[in-house]
Amino acid sequence: MSRETESLRNARISRAQFFRMMGGLAVAAAAPATLAACSTQTNSGTTAGTGGAAATRLRFVGVADQKAPMDALVAAYQKVKASVAIAPSYAPTDQVQTSVRTQLGAGNAPDLHVVYPGNGSAMSMNQIASAGLLADLSAQSWAQTIPTGFKPAFQHEGKTYIYSAGSSVIGAIYNKKVFEKAGVDAPPTTWSEFLQVCEKIKKAGLPPIALGAQTPWVTQLITYALVPSTVYAKDPGFDDKQAAGQTSFAQSGWRDALEMYLELQKRGFFNDNPNGTTFEQQTSMVATGKAGMAIQVSAVLPDFRKSAATPDDLSMFPLPGADDAAQVWIPAGVVVGLGAAAKGKNVAEATAFIDWLGKQENINAWAKTIAAIPLTQDSSSTIDPVLESFLSFTKDRAVPFMDQRWPNAEVQPTHFAVVQDLLAGEIKIDEALKKMDEAYAK
Amino acid sequence: MSVSTQPSTRRRKRRSGALSPPWLFAAxxxxxxxxVVLYPSIAGVVYAFTDWSGIGDMSFVGLANFQAMLGDEQALGSIVNTLLITVAIVVVQNGVGLLLALGVHARIKSQTLLRVIFFAPVVVSPVMVAFLWKYVYNPAPGAGLNGLLAVVGLPSQDWLGDPSLALWSIVGMVVWQNAGYSMVIFLAGLEGVPAELHEASMIDGASTVQRFRFVTWPLLAPALTINLMLSTxxxxxxxxxxxxATGGGPGYATETLSTVLYKQAFVFGKFGYSTAVALVLALFVAAVSFIQLYYLRSREVAQ
Known part of the structure; x- marks a missing residue:
């Protein structure tokens, strides 16, 4: 036994002394809390201005992709409306799905939270709106101007439930220097031209396409880039027919898209071991000139630029999924947005903030930060110059990301898994399509 | 103390009372x-018989979730993966742990330093370990572990991307982290082996191997029981x-029961089904642990 414990044992304390001591401890423990409370009060007092009215605090939980635009706009809103303070927090998609959905289920959701457009994931607009947990935004003025083609992404049963600043496209983010060195003078406009470009880069000694298929969501992008040409260019009503059970993944151009995907692998156009390569490694390969291009979504352009020594080396072109340039369609999906909790305490203030986000200048600001194409455009809208080559498509040869029309949250992860299995040579295309059809039917 | 001034009769009463303290104290x-434990657990069991999506209404579906599990390739595959991982971890982690314990138990210089080094990975958060090991498992030739292979002239491997290798790569990572934990428990067992038994066996002419087999090993039984149970x-x-590290991929190659139940609940929004999987996992763990404990306890010897 140590000396300290011995002396404690022998110490004599009367009951009264003991209580006095405990009381003192309790006060000591409570003191910092009281002090902290005082300091918060002074803080909110200063931010709320001289009005003296208690500020409404709105909680926003978003995904990491939303941090840059949201932080800037929240700060701007503070100047417009000092009585409302928005406290944003951000987390990776997986964690947001876990925490926000649990909070939604328990009835204590944040006032504003991330919502994915359309259907097809656990945090998607359709899934949450159909449980009655999203506030109706249909009456707001920006909601009247949603382009027709995008309406399925924003609306459930004719009502608007999600705000999103615009759309992003999927295509090839490429390193201009690598292309130059390999003797490629212009981006390809047909599938066979694309294969020739890859061949040239391969001959120059670099992997033409960096693929980070260890990161699940990256697996889907090549299929998504091809399917508009192999499926929707031939049959724009494919989604409705699939929903009605008249067609399936196996009976459609999805098969061609997967065959083209594997053809790229067979010809040796990917880096070694794509299944063991992550998104970050993929990004750095292209940004540092160790690979020619990556099939990616335009929203990650900022990530690629950050890892490049000279960001201007990077540009983007639509991946041509057909041999007739007129039959090339592209995927253009509404970017991740936000909604207001229908059952929150501050629904009015939360929807007022969304209404403000819907102003053209704010749509422009958000879209610019994430290199997206603004939902609606005016003379002050800017579009990232590297996306120029996509603009001719966005009017009538673009389709939303496929998962936004899928009926449940299982099809997309199944697509991830079968692509990894295909790349590993574990399964054949027939089996992959069968698994996706089964998931669709659930 | 004030107690010592009490009459002796009261003291005796108190002592007999102390044998069965009033339940109220534990209330x-x-x-x-x-x-925080019983209510959520029981509420969870109830969800296993519903089709709850995590939000919105639910209805009772009887045993449908459990029937669905029987036809769910992914869930069944994950059971196989979970068993493979468990067997591999139990065998390798405890084997390595025992060797490390025997090593640092020997009277060698810097044994304290070595113990600290071997135990260090245990205090790192498992998620951080996984992120760090993703660098070790970088599939590019010459990077991470592949660099070591290249030095000895072996071909590089796609550690986490090759479906036939990914599971074992994860086992390697887990063993690296937890072997030190097993080591500490074995060390505690080794410290408890009386020196006089070793001396006696040495006088009897027992070799090092024989001393381990007939003296150390039987007396390590309690430590082994704990280690096997914890690692299982x-x-x-x-x-x-x-x-x-892999999120269950590539494909479904490293899906375990835990990742399946996570995905069912939080990715697919099928809380009812997920709870059913969790219930099966809990019963499974309980059954295996019980059998293990029963068997291992029976081979422990009194010191």
Whole structure:
């Protein structure tokens, strides 16, 4: 036994002394809390201005992709409306799905939270709106101007439930220097031209396409880039027919898209071991000139630029999924947005903030930060110059990301898994399509 | 102390009372336990028989979730993966742990330093370990572990991307982290082996191997019981490292019961089904642990 414990044992304390001591401890423990409370009060007092009215605090939980635009706009809103303070927090998609959905289920959701457009994931607009947990935004003025083609992404049963600043496209983010060195003078406009470009880069000694298929969501992008040409260019009503059970993944151009995907692998156009390569490694390969291009979504352009020594080396072109340039369609999906909790305490203030986000200048600001194409455009809208080559498509040869029309949250992860299995040579295309059809039917 | 001034009769009464303390004393703790452990667990069991999506209404579906599990390739595949991982972890982690313990138990210089080094990975968060090991498992030739292979002239491997290798890569990572934990428990067991038994066996002319086999090993039984149980439970419920390293991929190659139940609940929004999987996992862990404990306890010897 140590000396300290011995002396404690022998110490004599009367009951009264003991209580006095405990009381003192309790006060000591409570003191910092009281002090902290005082300091918060002074803080909110200063931010709320001289009005003296208690500020409404709105909680926003978003995904990491939303941090840059949201932080800037929240700060701007503070100047417009000092009585409302928005406290944003951000987390990776997986964690947001876990925490926000649990909070939604328990009835204590944040006032504003991330919502994915359309259907097809656990945090998607359709899934949450159909449980009655999203506030109706249909009456707001920006909601009247949603382009027709995008309406399925924003609306459930004719009502608007999600705000999103615009759309992003999927295509090839490429390193201009690598292309130059390999003797490629212009981006390809047909599938066979694309294969020739890859061949040239391969001959120059670099992997033409960096693929980070260890990161699940990256697996889907090549299929998504091809399917508009192999499926929707031939049959724009494919989604409705699939929903009605008249067609399936196996009976459609999805098969061609997967065959083209594997053809790229067979010809040796990917880096070694794509299944063991992550998104970050993929990004750095292209940004540092160790690979020619990556099939990616335009929203990650900022990530690629950050890892490049000279960001201007990077540009983007639509991946041509057909041999007739007129039959090339592209995927253009509404970017991740936000909604207001229908059952929150501050629904009015939360929807007022969304209404403000819907102003053209704010749509422009958000879209610019994430290199997206603004939902609606005016003379002050800017579009990232590297996306120029996509603009001719966005009017009538673009389709939303496929998962936004899928009926449940299982099809997309199944697509991830079968692509990894295909790349590993574990399964054949027939089996992959069968698994996706089964998931669709659930 | 004031107690010592009490009459002796009262003291005796108190002492006999101390044999069965009033349940009321435990009430606050029991209440807290019931509120944070018992109630959620029982409520969870109820969800296993519903089609709850996590939000919105639910209805009872009887045993449908359990029937669905029988036809769910992914869930069944994950059971096989979970068993493979568990067996591998139990065998390798404890084997390595025992060797490390025997090593640092020997009277060698810097044994304290070595113990600290071997135990160090245990205090790192499993998710961080997984992220760090993703660098070790970089598939590019010459990077990470492949660099070591290149030095000895072996071809590089796609550690986490090759479906036939990914599971074992994860086992390697887990063993690296937890072998030190097994080592510490074995060390505690080794410290408890009386020196006089070793001396006696040496006088009897026993070799080093014989001394380990007939003196150390039987007396290590309690430490072995604890180690086997902890590593079995750890293997069966393995989640963090798998989730952070591969997310269950490539394909479904490293899907464990825990990642399946996570995905069913939080990715697919099928809380009812997920709870059913969790219930099966819990019963499975309980059954295996019980059998293990029963068997291992029976081979422990009194010192």
């Amino acid at each position: 606050p703790a029991l209440l807290v336990y019931a509120a 439970i750890g293997g069966l419920k393995l989640f963090d490292q798998v989730f952070a």
